[in-house]
Amino acid sequence: MTVSLEQLRRCHFAVDLGAARTRVYVKGTGLVVDQPSTAAVNTRTGGLIAVGEFAEKMTGRTPDYIKVVRPVAGGTVVDIEMAQRMLRHLLGDKMRRMLRRKPRLRAAACAPHDADPLAQRATIETLVGLGARRVELVDTLIAAAVGCGLPVERPEATMIMVCGAAATQVAVLSLGSIVTADRMPVGGEAVDHAIVQHLRHEHGLILPTRSVRPLQLALSGNGLTPHGPASTEIHGRDVATGLARSVRVDTAAVRGAIQTPLTAVLDGIGRVLRDCPPDLVADLADRGIMMVGGSALLPGFDQMLRQATRMPVHIAERPDICAAQGLGAMLEGRIEPLVLDPLAA
Numbered sequence: 117m118t119v120s121l122e123q124l125r126r127c128h129f130a131v132d133l134g135a136a137r138t139r140v141y142v143k144g145t146g147l148v149v150d151q152p153s154t155a156a157v158n159t160r161t162g163g164l165i166a167v168g169e170f171a172e173k174m175t176g177r178t179p180d181y182i183k184v185v186r187p188v189a190g191g192t193v194v195d196i197e198m199a200q201r202m203l204r205h206l207l208g209d210k211m212r213r214m215l216r217r218k219p220r221l222r223a224a225a226c227a228p229h230d231a232d233p234l235a236q237r238a239t240i241e242t243l244v245g246l247g248a249r250r251v252e253l254v255d256t257l258i259a260a261a262v263g264c265g266l267p268v269e270r271p272e273a274t275m276i277m278v279c280g281a282a283a284t285q286v287a288v289l290s291l292g293s294i295v296t297a298d299r300m301p302v303g304g305e306a307v308d309h310a311i312v313q314h315l316r317h318e319h320g321l322i323l324p325t326r327s328v329r330p331l332q333l334a335l336s337g338n339g340l341t342p343h344g345p346a347s348t349e350i351h352g353r354d355v356a357t358g359l360a361r362s363v364r365v366d367t368a369a370v371r372g373a374i375q376t377p378l379t380a381v382l383d384g385i386g387r388v389l390r391d392c393p394p395d396l397v398a399d400l401a402d403r404g405i406m407m408v409g410g411s412a413l414l415p416g417f418d419q420m421l422r423q424a425t426r427m428p429v430h431i432a433e434r435p436d437i438c439a440a441q442g443l444g445a446m447l448e449g450r451i452e453p454l455v456l457d458p459l460a461a
């Protein structure tokens with residue numbers, strides 16, 4: 117997946133199709149779409165009822181004939197046609213007309229590290245369906261590193277960790293390239309799932325998806341106390357009776373429940389560091405790890421990483437949109453020529 121900066125600079129728009137959110141950057145305009153990768157479909161007519169935030173709000177609240185679908189799963193486009201329809205709606209008429217006027221429309225997209233050829237093909241086909249004549253793929257790790265302003269082109273090592281919804285990717289970068297990297301199929305979704313399962317088993321409570329976030333905040337304590345309140349009240353539905361019920365949940369126990377997915381992430385970081393040449397590991401001890409992706413905002417995640425690795429850990433300024441911003445910087449030609457394509461410099 118090596119692509120020259122020159123090719124990227126010729127692209128008109130860039131897309132980051134994530135399991136949770138879709139972002140689109142249009143050259144000369146900026147980030148025009150940052151919405152959930154969700155569509156609501158009328159199963160009787162096949163028509164699209166809503167996309168993005170509107171469709172997301174319908175999750176779990178629809179009558180039988182409306183289905184809320186997610187065309188991207190596990191970092192891969194699983195329903196190409198639906199992804200195209202969703203993107204068309206998210207872009208809107210005005211933006212689509214503007215892109216259609218380009219004589220040879222070119223697009224860029226980021227693909228997860230180690231994405232297999234089939235997954236790469238699915239992303240390309242999605243954008244070809246949108247009118248792109250040529251599609252360039254960029255490794256998400258590189259796009260995110262550029263997006264958060266890491267000095268990737270320098271010979272010193274930098275470490276990036278992209279904490280997405282479906283996966284967590286870690287890499288050590290030097291001289292504009294990936295030295296070692298790993299992708300763990302564990303992300304924000306797995307953490308949410310662990311919390312939901314914990315409440316079901318321990319309290320017999322079914323939690324609406326929307327209530328997971330307040331519980332995460334309780335874990336961090338919002339800065340009130342070092343480890344947050346000892347317990348927090350949660351509303352849900354009783355597994356047995358089906359009636360609404362609220363329980364006081366012990367936050368320490370929830371913190372324990374999310375350890376399992378987070379430990380898988382720590383193991384991955386350990387593997388990447390073990391495979392990394394010793395000279396670069398020495399650089400990393402000073403510079404530490406840069407966390408990007410929406411799940412980097414998971415309360416307490418950075419602290420846990422700091423304790424486990426004893427390295428400095430930073431969270432990017434806008435971690436969620438780093439990959440899209442990185443693609444944008446490449447399209448606008450705002451990065452050092454050494455990045456991605458050392459030989460062409």
Ligand SMILES: Nc1ncnc2c1ncn2[C@@H]1O[C@H](COP(=O)(O)OP(=O)(O)OP(=O)(O)O)[C@@H](O)[C@H]1O
Pocket residue numbers: 133134135136137138190191279280281282283303304305332409410411412413414415436
């Ligand atoms: N403030 C927050 N606190 C905790 N988790 C958050 C916060 N904001 C976003 N998330 C989590 O981040 C995830 C979305 O991150 P992101 O937008 O990077 O995912 P994505 O790019 O769609 O996924 P992927 O790259 O894995 O395909 C969701 O699982 C969401 O729950």
Ligand SMILES: [Mg+2]
Pocket residue numbers: 132133134135280281409439
């Ligand atoms: Mg992502």
